[in-house]
Amino acid sequence: MEKFSFPDSSTGKIDFNDSSFFQPSTGSSPVLPSPATVRQEWHKLGRHTRAIQFEDLGLVVKFGDPQSVRLEEAQAMKAIHQAFPNKEVPVPELFGWRVDQGQNFIYMSLVEGSTLREIWQLLTQDEKVSLRDQLGRIVAALRQLRQDPKHQYIGSVSRGSVQDLYFYGEDEAGPFPSVRAFNDWVQSTALRLPISQRPPDPYRAFLPDSCDICFTHGDLNLGNIMVSGDPGARRIAAIIDWEQAGWYPEFWEYCKALIAEPYWHEWRDAGWSDTFMKTYPDEWVAFSEYWTWKRP
Template sequence: MHFLDSSYFRDHGTSRTLPSPVEVLARSLINQRPSNPPPVKFEELNLIVKFGPTISTSEALCLWAIRKFLYGQVPVPEVYGWDSDGRHVFIYMELIHGVTLFERYDSLSSDDKRAICQSLRTIMSQLRAIRQSPSNQVIGSITHGPLQDRILDSYPGTGPFPSVREFHDHLSWLWRRIAPEPEKVSDPWRKSLPDDGPIVFTHSDLHRKNIIITSTTPTRVLSIVDWEQAGWYPDYWEYCKATYSVGDWEDWRCGGWIDSFLTPHPQSKEAWDFTCNSIGGF
């Protein structure tokens, strides 16, 4: 799939093709990191290609949908197309010229961090505007397929789930499944996972490495990247994942910055932490 109306083809002409999978692999480090190769940059084309055994077109569809329906509100790389060589999916997208929040974090002032978090709060509120049809609500990928979250992808049964309750029952079963009689093992945390909460569209990996900001002052959020785990999740999931992926001693977490742009869910987080630690984390 090539989007001929994208800026890549407008800038280079529709006769200019995207680099083939063979060309991407020739520039890649796949021999050093076969299970998780880093994206390949084509600086001369303002292009980056994400590929690997765990990459799917679901991520490309996320980026395409967000840019189409929330253009100017949720900053994401423009998708130029995707391809496959039978082993890997290749996603061709805009190269964002900036640095990650993780790279620049220690040099940022409190005012810089506050401005970033205000932007992120606005971005997240806009992202939540994406809704499923009330008559077709599921916990699953953007296309209502299986969930892509790394916490779950090593275990059986990743959905989609027709309700929040069935998803929570599955989480509860995952950590009890190794017991000789799992149905007889009580789950003290199950009641802390709310079955009546809303299902929202979720990035599911808001790590500082996935937030691209300017390299100079004034500091601005340029893009949110790495949407491979995104999909429809309970509303607490974003907060739990964002806090789980950073040490509780780190300023990004203990300084209250995450809580300033994502709504805290303390009760759900306790249950979520227990469940995910019990099944092995990610």
């Protein structure tokens, strides 16, 4: 991933002219809808969503304030698209972005299909197994990405602060120079106490300070897995919502995947999520405790 160049997030307007949106077969010169047009559509929809679809353009625009819609998400999608040109990790195609009136607008391809959550009850057991196996291959491909061993860090894809929801509302966190520094911050933000006032914490020892750093989606859940195809031929069309993505310790993807769904759901209760990625039971114990402390 270090060999890829990332678009400068300080640029307020950028079009990716090599994307399919700007390669029409009609010979016309397509233009992305303006932020004003996106806001108009948002008002028409009753302000119930921050992802506005333009079906005739094959386009989705995700917009909002910089805390909720970060350009690091666009950078992550662009990086994954470059790293996997054969779509081993399927992501929406990035067309461009805009910064307007204090809001970010990310323009990406519209993915046809339904979320795994929407169709879960309609799936046969064989279809669930097939989708589980597909997801396993996607996660395995993502795990193949590695940083330059001489320049390792934990943070966003462009060497910025960590984007994970776990740290939402905290002062900007990271980038961290090591797994140990990251784990210490995970513990610190959960306890919310100065070091001198912290009670004994049996969980910190469950977070290993020496482990691989992996590129991580950070929010693998039923709502972020898009599925297309007819019954009997279901396939994962895309993994969406890369807003929390970046470089994290190898156990982070598993822990976040568990916390994303209720414990009684088949995703967790029947061990479904344990079958498409490596499990980290000790790390999960610590993470789940810290998550609970942070969100009483």
